[in-house]
Amino acid sequence: MNILLINAGSSSLKYQLFDMTDESVLAKGICERIGMEGSILKHSPTNGESVKYSEPMPNHRAAIELVFKALTVEECGVINNMDEIDAVGHRVLHGADKFSESVLINSDVEKVIEEAIPLGPLHNPANLMGIRACKEIMPNTPQVAVFDTAFHQSIPEKAFLYALPYEYYEKYKIRRYGFHGSSHRFVSARAAELLSRTGDPEFKVITCHLGNGSSFAAVKGGVCIDTSMGLTPLEGIPMGTRSGSVDPAVLEFIMSHERIDIAEMTEILNKKSGVLGVSGISSDFRDLENAYEDGNIMATLALDIFNYSGTKMIGAYAAAMGGLDAIVFTAGIGENDPFVREQMCSTLGFLGVKIDPEKNTVRGKETDLSAPGATVRTLLIPTNEELVIARDTKDIVTKLTLAESAR
Numbered sequence: 024m025n026i027l028l029i030n031a032g033s034s035s036l037k038y039q040l041f042d043m044t045d046e047s048v049l050a051k052g053i054c055e056r057i058g059m060e061g062s063i064l065k066h067s068p069t070n071g072e073s074v075k076y077s078e079p080m081p082n083h084r085a086a087i088e089l090v091f092k093a094l095t096v097e098e099c100g101v102i103n104n105m106d107e108i109d110a111v112g113h114r115v116l117h118g119a120d121k122f123s124e125s126v127l128i129n130s131d132v133e134k135v136i137e138e139a140i141p142l143g144p145l146h147n148p149a150n151l152m153g154i155r156a157c158k159e160i161m162p163n164t165p166q167v168a169v170f171d172t173a174f175h176q177s178i179p180e181k182a183f184l185y186a187l188p189y190e191y192y193e194k195y196k197i198r199r200y201g202f203h204g205s206s207h208r209f210v211s212a213r214a215a216e217l218l219s220r221t222g223d224p225e226f227k228v229i230t231c232h233l234g235n236g237s238s239f240a241a242v243k244g245g246v247c248i249d250t251s252m253g254l255t256p257l258e259g260i261p262m263g264t265r266s267g268s269v270d271p272a273v274l275e276f277i278m279s280h281e282r283i284d285i286a287e288m289t290e291i292l293n294k295k296s297g298v299l300g301v302s303g304i305s306s307d308f309r310d311l312e313n314a315y316e317d318g319n320i321m322a323t324l325a326l327d328i329f330n331y332s333g334t335k336m337i338g339a340y341a342a343a344m345g346g347l348d349a350i351v352f353t354a355g356i357g358e359n360d361p362f363v364r365e366q367m368c369s370t371l372g373f374l375g376v377k378i379d380p381e382k383n384t385v386r387g388k389e390t391d392l393s394a395p396g397a398t399v400r401t402l403l404i405p406t407n408e409e410l411v412i413a414r415d416t417k418d419i420v421t422k423l424t425l426a427e428s429a430r
């Protein structure tokens with residue numbers, strides 16, 4: 024079974040084609056500058072040379088048509104024709120409170136994704152464009168939606184409700200949703216597997232997805248009970264360019280003193296804050312750590328704030344779960360940055376967390392980083408959100424096929 028995975032953004036579209044017989048990736052690529060001058064498709068077959076197509080892509084439909092061309096042409100193709108694609112899995116940001124798992128897309132599902140646009144204004148419209156373009160081009164191929172919010176739908180009310188007048192929840196569904204759900208789900212399940220605790224309702228793990236956007240999840244017995252991102256991916260610890268949580272009164276203070284409106288304030292919180300805002304240097308941790316090694320005080324401060332916020336999050340979630348068995352580091356920073364891992368865990372010895380400095384030098388490879396005597400295991404597990412989407416799509420389509428053949 025071949026599954027095409029689509030991750031559609033407003034002006035970009037990433038894709039991967041999986042062969043699910045062995046979960047291998049046949050090809051992957053990205054369309055950039057959709058709807059703009061100079062649009063380009065970069066296509067990389069796993070067993071071949073990468074190619075670039077500089078062709079106009081006025082919309083997502085044109086982009087997907089070009090993806091099909093790249094996947095099927097002799098020069099760089101990996102399949103003979105589109106009929107060899109059995110299903111399409113779409114990464115969708117926001118499923119509101121309607122989806123706690125992945126679903127087969129029909130008009131009702133599309134409607135919910137559309138209704139959730141106010142909650143995910145940057146992503147849901149693009150996700151829908153990707154879905155509708157695929158439906159037009161391949162109307163008989165099943166399409167599955169995999170939501171970034173789904174894994175967090177198990178969070179109890181006391182953890183997802185903000186202490187605002189309850190009517191705003193009733194009227195607008197203002198609450199914590201959480202994001203990076205496929206990643207937290209993948210690495211928490213893998214941690215349970217590695218530690219032979221799959222299915223154990225008492226297995227308590229904190230997953231730290233540290234990338235351009237960073238979020239934490241408390242997962243007990245495979246069920247997410249809390250997460251650090253909120254209504255939007257702005258809440259939680261400071262990130263590359265996002266502020267993370269701040270005193271809400273700060274907004275009004277800055278807006279009145281700087282004479283800026285809410286749009287500009289939102290832009291500052293999303294794009295000009297976080298470790299970039301504090302350091303004034305970069306949102307990239309490689310740049311920050313180079314500057315730190317050169318003795319740059321502001322880079323040091325930005326890293327300190329990030330690491331300290333992470334430490335507090337781990338402490339809070341250990342308390343929320345009434346104990347802790349494992350911490351997982353994943354995503355760009357979590358997988359590649361020994362300094363952050365070491366610093367974030369440096370005061371957690373009282374919980375039983377102890378990292379082996381030698382093992383902690385590893386980057387991007389599944390590793391148990393724990394030192395002898397640690398009672399809480401610290402694991403590096405590379406995330407694979409794409410594989411989660413491909414597996415969910417396969418499961419849903421297989422069930423569909425079985426149901427159809429039973430009729």
Ligand code: AMP
Nearest residue numbers: 234235306307308309354355356359360
């Ligand atoms: P992601 O959003 O998961 O792609 O992660 C992107 C982040 O990973 C960027 O902020 C990079 O700074 C960080 N990153 C990638 N490689 C490294 C590395 N070798 N050391 C430190 N940070 C890294």
